[in-house]
Amino acid sequence: MRWPDPVPVKLRRLPHGEGLALPGYATDGAAGMDVLAAEDVTLPSGGRHAVATGIAVAIPDGFEIQVRPRSGLALKHGISLPNTPGTIDSDYRGELKIIMINHGAEEFAIRRGDRIAQLVLAPVVRAGWLEVEDLDQTARGAGGFGSTGGHEKL
Template identity: 80%
Template sequence: MHSHDSVPVPVKRLPHFEGLELPAYATDGAAGMDVLAAEDVTLAPGARHAVATGLAVAIPHGFEIQVRPRSGLALKHGISVPNAPGTIDSDYRGEVKVILINHGAEPFDVRRGDRIAQLVLAPVTRANWLKIDELDETARGEGGFGSTGGVFALGS
């Protein structure tokens, strides 16, 4: 990792973070950092919980941190982030929490120190609305959900 490839993000470790590791990239090519749980919680099937990480951050202006599910937990246990990707805004200074949901059939134990999600630092482009009366025409036009192809009933 070269210094010009990374953006410094100030991080405050809260008392219940004690003894845990900061979020880290598992490999050189990883886009996301694995973040750890700072508490124990059991998620019943269908249940949601905002899992503490013990960290607060000061994300630089012009960036966000996206909170994404871990693919292994999703595949093996049905554990996901219900608002994926969640967003941590650059002006938020509270504790980073990861909302987890159990889509599986069995209760799932989250233990302090478990890798629960991925954090991706990403640039933000802000929009400003340009009010007009008509939009430009495209081949797709106003076709909505599923309009660009998919499964068609036999005989249609």
Template identity: 75%
Template sequence: MHSPDPIPVLVRRLPGNDDLPLPGYATDGAAGMDVVAAEDVAIAPGARQAVATGLAVAIPAGFEIQVRPRSGLALKHGVTVPNTPGTIDSDYRGELKVILINHGDTTFVVQRGDRIAQLVLAPVTRATWLEVEQLDETARGEGGFGSTGVASGENLSALPG
């Protein structure tokens, strides 16, 4: 079930992009909106590319848009969003671009109009720092990477936090 009151997000099609669809939900239960490419690009194996969408947005204060990969591109072609999730801040007004990386072994071709990522509107909770001399104790303590789910007796103390 989706939120009862959709949050309006202002969107502007940049010149020359009137033929492209606005981001949209593929199904009633979809969390992300598919966004399409506004240009043709070829991404070589191991390469990254910022792909234009032909859109600029005005995200309401207190929200962000998260840019997430499309699972089909990742599974079938090894193409994903490297900084997942990417964040578009509410005060950004430039063209929305999607950074793609090709982890596959062949060049991946993006054609204008191809679905390249998903956009998720999400609330932002801002933090403040409260500096203290000591933190409370927990069962995990300072156990770092891979320390949970380790059989007792294994020592991971040599691993960095």
């Protein structure tokens, strides 16, 4: 089920973002909005850079924007985001920058106007800690990393 109406998110275009398309959904079923680079940069193999987008946003209280990599860049070029998913909090008002990393063997050129990441507006549920002496039991219990089976069972 979709929200009945889009959630309004205020956006301020910065001078170096002039002429670029605003983040947008590529298809009717897309969960993420493509966001564009507002600068040219070349990522060497293993290199990282916070790529400017030329926009700042005011996310409504009770929401966040998650920043996610583009699957095509990851598969074809080894380009990803090192803090995936990144979170933009509702009280942040600075320029949105996308931290990108090149896991590929070759340098990768990003040009102004390239689609570099996806933005997903998501509701935030805040936790309230309730300290207790004991936790309820489950079949898994305290079993952690790999306790439910490894790749050899696939």
